[in-house]
Amino acid sequence: MSERIIVAMSGGVDSSVAAALLVESGAETIGVTMRLSASGSRCCSLEDADDARRVAERLGIRFYVANYVAAFGREVIEEFADSYLAGRTPIPCVACNKSFKFDHLLERAKAFGADRVATGHFARVTHDGETGEARLFRAVYREKDQSYFLFSLSQEQLRAALFPIGEMTKERVRELARNLGLGTADKPESQEICFVPDGNYADVVERIRPEATMLHGDILDESGNVLGRHRGIHRFTVGQRHGLGISSKRRLYVLRLDPRLRHVIVGEVSDLDCRGARVEQMNWISGRAPTQTIHVRVQVRHRHKAVLAEVDAVGEDVASIRFSEPVRAVAPGQAAVFYDADHDEEVIGGGWIVEGIR
Amino acid sequence: MRIYLDHNATTPIRPEVVDAMMQVLRGEFGNPSSVYAEGARAKERVEVARGQVARLLGAEAADIRFTGGATEANNTVLFGSLAPGDHVVTTLVEHPSVTEPLAVLEARGVRVDRIAPDEHGCVSASELVAKIDDQTKLVAMIWANNETGSIQPVAEVAKHCNARSVALHVDATQAIGKCTVDLGQVRVASLSSSAHKLGGPKGVGALVCPGGWALPPLLYGGGQEKGLRGGTENVASIVGYGVACDLARTEGVARAEACGRLRDRLWQGIESQLDDVRWNGGPGRTLSNTLNVEFLGVEGEVLLQALDLEGVAVSAGAACHSGSIEPSKVLLAMGRSPEEARASLRFSVGYGVDESQIDRLVTLLCVLVPRIRKVSAP
Numbered sequence: 227m228s229e230r231i232i233v234a235m236s237g238g239v240d241s242s243v244a245a246a247l248l249v250e251s252g253a254e255t256i257g258v259t260m261r262l263s264a265s266g267s268r269c270c271s272l273e274d275a276d277d278a279r280r281v282a283e284r285l286g287i288r289f290y291v292a293n294y295v296a297a298f299g300r301e302v303i304e305e306f307a308d309s310y311l312a313g314r315t316p317i318p319c320v321a322c323n324k325s326f327k328f329d330h331l332l333e334r335a336k337a338f339g340a341d342r343v344a345t346g347h348f349a350r351v352t353h354d355g356e357t358g359e360a361r362l363f364r365a366v367y368r369e370k371d372q373s374y375f376l377f378s379l380s381q382e383q384l385r386a387a388l389f390p391i392g393e394m395t396k397e398r399v400r401e402l403a404r405n406l407g408l409g410t411a412d413k414p415e416s417q418e419i420c421f422v423p424d425g426n427y428a429d430v431v432e433r434i435r436p437e438a439t440m441l442h443g444d445i446l447d448e449s450g451n452v453l454g455r456h457r458g459i460h461r462f463t464v465g466q467r468h469g470l471g472i473s474s475k476r477r478l479y480v481l482r483l484d485p486r487l488r489h490v491i492v493g494e495v496s497d498l499d500c501r502g503a504r505v506e507q508m509n510w511i512s513g514r515a516p517t518q519t520i521h522v523r524v525q526v527r528h529r530h531k532a533v534l535a536e537v538d539a540v541g542e543d544v545a546s547i548r549f550s551e552p553v554r555a556v557a558p559g560q561a562a563v564f565y566d567a568d569h570d571e572e573v574i575g576g577g578w579i580v581e582g583i584r
Numbered sequence: 585m586r587i588y589l590d591h592n593a594t595t596p597i598r599p600e601v602v603d604a605m606m607q608v609l610r611g612e613f614g615n616p617s618s619v620y621a622e623g624a625r626a627k628e629r630v631e632v633a634r635g636q637v638a639r640l641l642g643a644e645a646a647d648i649r650f651t652g653g654a655t656e657a658n659n660t661v662l663f664g665s666l667a668p669g670d671h672v673v674t675t676l677v678e679h680p681s682v683t684e685p686l687a688v689l690e691a692r693g694v695r696v697d698r699i700a701p702d703e704h705g706c707v708s709a710s711e712l713v714a715k716i717d718d719q720t721k722l723v724a725m726i727w728a729n730n731e732t733g734s735i736q737p738v739a740e741v742a743k744h745c746n747a748r749s750v751a752l753h754v755d756a757t758q759a760i761g762k763c764t765v766d767l768g769q770v771r772v773a774s775l776s777s778s779a780h781k782l783g784g785p786k787g788v789g790a791l792v793c794p795g796g797w798a799l800p801p802l803l804y805g806g807g808q809e810k811g812l813r814g815g816t817e818n819v820a821s822i823v824g825y826g827v828a829c830d831l832a833r834t835e836g837v838a839r840a841e842a843c844g845r846l847r848d849r850l851w852q853g854i855e856s857q858l859d860d861v862r863w864n865g866g867p868g869r870t871l872s873n874t875l876n877v878e879f880l881g882v883e884g885e886v887l888l889q890a891l892d893l894e895g896v897a898v899s900a901g902a903a904c905h906s907g908s909i910e911p912s913k914v915l916l917a918m919g920r921s922p923e924e925a926r927a928s929l930r931f932s933v934g935y936g937v938d939e940s941q942i943d944r945l946v947t948l949l950c951v952l953v954p955r956i957r958k959v960s961a962p
Binding site for chain 1: 887893959
């Protein structure tokens with residue numbers, strides 16, 4: 227009997243092709259669309275679930291909708307809002323990958339008698355034939371690489387993970403979708419965070435935490451001079467230049483957010499440069515923290531270039547980073563993900579930025 | 585080989601029904617309103633079916649109006665009898681085809697009292713009739729609930745309604761063919777029925793008004809069904825419905841008893857082999873074919889999907905449009921927590937189910953329930 231594999235189907239082209247490749251490989255493939263939000267958010271709207279269902283029908287595979295609305299609201303959306311209120315710039319996709327695709331959905335896979343979950347991520351995972359140890363790599367097609375969002379997966383999760391399109395270009399994925407007659411072949415890309423379809427984060431934060439609208443505060447320079455007022459620190463992110471609402475001859479950028487005093491601290495672009503960073507909640511892909519200084523490339527935002535750095539593990543949970551060149555806009559709440567220094571390809575580990583060090 | 589245990593959702597069409605329908609579909613296309621032979625033949629077919637439905641329900645053929653199903657019958661009564669300012673008493677264990685029209689009417693100014701069930705899913709007749717006041721135009725209640733199978737005290741409520749001259753509408757869709765529904769014994773103003781819940785085709789049902797209640801139509805047209813429902817009769821389906829009713833009448837108590845034996849066998853298997861299970865409703869006043877079980881700590885949606893993958897069809901809560909499952913409002917009304925409601929599945933047996941299928945299901949549950957509990961343990 228062939229292996230039973232669950233594939234997370236969003237209704238988009240990537241996961242549709244991932245499903246098709248699994249079917250082609252001979253696996254007993256079961257498509258699941260995760261319903262994450264009761265309102266019509268992008269990645270799990272009714273239309274997308276219907277798209278996924280049509281693709282599943284076309285592929286001749288079983289298909290289910292999994293209702294995670296309550297848990298997603300609690301574990302991802304509220305967490306997202308609270309993170310902004312705490313002066314951080316969160317990446318909910320990491321939590322979604324870890325807790326939903328490779329936790330809740332993996333749980334469901336096991337309930338179905340399946341051991342593995344496949345997704346349409348642009349990333350690669352390899353499994354050692356003997357030890358079973360999993361290693362995580364960037365997608366071959368760098369432009370679409372999503373390994374940054376997968377850094378927090380544990381060995382157990384990675385051992386259960388399959389990324390069937392990790393070796394392909396986007397064009398190849400679309401071509402395959404068209405050849406397979408999948409209706410989603412030319413569907414536009416989803417770029418935004420799924421529950422913030424219009425990119426307006428502040429509105430979402432204020433809907434979840436209405437008290438946010440009351441938390442006005444001061445905008446200051448680094449010397450403590452008050453330059454203006456703001457309508458809540460959740461409206462700002464480190465490195466931001468627009469929307470400060472103050473007139474100044476200098477171009478001002480958000481340098482830091484102080485949730486306790488509700489201060490937005492601004493300065494010049496050069497003040498954004500950091501020599502290092504401190505990260506917490508470290509995840510080492512191998513499951514073992516290095517015992518000495520390692521040389522890696524560090525990426526501090528999605529789509530940023532990874533720069534050479536030295537990293538020291540401080541216990542299991544914390545790491546300290548020294549960049550080889552200044553890095554701009556190191557924002558608390560974003561992830562610092564470590565890649566191998568030579569090829570900038572294999573994910574070594576990563577953690578959540580607590581502070582940038584100037 | 586699939587095992588179908590969702591007979592409260594819909595039933596397989598009985599072969600006798602298919603045969604009768606095919607005869608009409610293949611060779612008898614006449615319009616019952618036409619005066620020539622083809623029309624007369626169709627008309628005769630419809631009237632035979634009307635008699636068959638009436639006989640099953642202990643009603644007169646003249647009391648039966650064919651509709652497009654029970655949802656239409658319920659809508660016809662509710663929208664036809666209630667106006668702003670009126671009062672209606674109903675329950676919290678109604679089908680959406682009653683709750684949704686009432687929500688619309690409530691927004692238009694109809695006063696609605698909804699009686700909660702006890703923990704077994706049954707409402708108290710005395711509690712219900714105590715809500716009747718001078719403005720009460722209608723009492724609308726389900727005969728037996730679709731999710732738990734809980735049988736409601738219709739006869740007792742009917743006595744009070746008749747004494748106080750309040751119209752009683754009963755949605756008997758789920759009860760007919762599974763327990764005794766005899767309008768000769770229980771006097772109601774109106775009753776809804778559906779063919780596909782008792783071995784007939786989808787898209788046909790009836791509104792039965794034993795006292796000759798003259799309701800306005802929802803659909804105006806050619807004046808069919810004595811003016812209650814415009815539109816050419818769905819002759820083949822009506823014929824199938826009639827045959828299904830005939831089968832239900834002749835099989836009668838034996839059918840209910842056979843279902844009861846299968847249902848009890850299932851519960852005994854579950855109860856004796858699995859820990860932390862609870863029968864929502866219990867054996868007391870429940871349709872003999874229905875078993876609603878809470879599997880503590882199990883997400884019903886997951887168990888349902890896992891069972892489907894192994895070839896068994898059951899149901900849980902209410903599927904929303906996207907296909908995901910929301911906790912059952914009926915179980916919530918019975919006092920279950922959302923977690924408990926989500927941990928519940930409905931098994932409903934019927935024609936074609938046998939003991940070996942029940943045993944196969946119990947074996948599967950003994951594998952799947954512990955597996956799901958293990959992987960979802962916090």
